[in-house]
Amino acid sequence: MPKKRFEGEYLLTGLIRCPECGAAMTASRTVNRSKDGKKITRMYYSCGRFRSQGSAVCHANSVRKVEAEQAVTDRIRQAVVNPETLQRVVRSINERRSGRMKPLRDELTAIQTHITSLEDKKRKYLELYEIDNIDRNMFSERLSVLHKELDSELTCTSKLELELRDDQADPVSYEFVCFHMTKFDALLRYSPFQQRKTLLHLIVKNITLDDKRRIEEVELAFSKETQNHFLSGAPSVKSIAEGAFSCSKDNLLLNQVITIVI
Structure with a gap:
């Protein structure tokens, strides 16, 4: 260090x-x-x-350390429990989820069309081989290439179907987002210094000062990395913060960045 x-x-x-x-x-x-x-x-x-x-x-x-830190942490605490801010977060999450679905469906349709084409080719090669109109070595080589392409496309299909299934789930609720954000507030209040510093460096993208050297804007970015670090893997450090880190895998936030400027 x-x-x-x-x-x-x-x-x-x-x-x-x-x-x-x-x-x-x-x-x-x-x-x-x-x-x-x-x-x-x-x-x-x-x-x-x-x-x-x-x-x-x-x-x-220069800006005084105590005043700057107090201003930033106060704003974050207010933001993560403010109903209007949380409603914006909910809308942002759900709009991104719905916006992702069409390109995923289009990509899935294109892959499925390609799979159908590959299956047709495979069937034609088999027919040619059965009537002895194709060399055995050429047949084996072309069939091997087809199988590799099919395996690759089927793997992509499975991944896309999984993403679509996740995105088609019920919309993220206000209560769900509120539950997670208030845990960040508990972490900011009760965690030891190093943990609070790590949390701030994960969720704060930028802090700007105005011309009078006062906090003007704080840009926050909540992501899967933030949640995994603090709501899944880290142990509680004080009895007063018990439960601040617990989060079941079924309730994870989406794999996207939610940005808030406060």
Whole structure:
């Protein structure tokens, strides 16, 4: 592991973007002394380009660590339990499911047509072989090629039929999405630092600041990877968060990315 430049728990390193140049903001701090000589450490997120290349390329544009992290986690907590946001998520999931079906059906129809054509060829070769109008070696070679093509197309057919069957299931309900999103809220509240940091880096795509260095937008992306990591495979870490990670395989979210800007 690389050595830390500063001690401290920085949740958002690399996620916040500099409002001036767009570079990722990294951990920084200042150390001062009060009138009575007591050391005071203040922690910030500052422009990574400024820290590595100096004022010729950008400025510090520092934002206080505590305020930034509080603003981001508060927004996420509000978003994952907000009925209007969750309804948008439900609509997005179900629209994507229905939108996927037509191209899948078209592809399945094309493959089935090709399989029929291959079966016809196979039947003709057999007829030619039976009346001794085709060389044995040529027959074996062509039949082998046909079998490989048929096996490949049948495998594709099985996969497409499985996808269609999954997409034709009942629409994802509001209650189902709400159940999963509130588990993210529990994770944000009760998990240890490293687990919360991993969660944020999985679900937060981007954090932008306005011209006054306040949190402007937080872009979230919930995917199968996020769910598998936190709702299936990870153990609970505190009794208060029991159940926050449990999720049966039958209730997994779809294999697609759901993006929310808050």
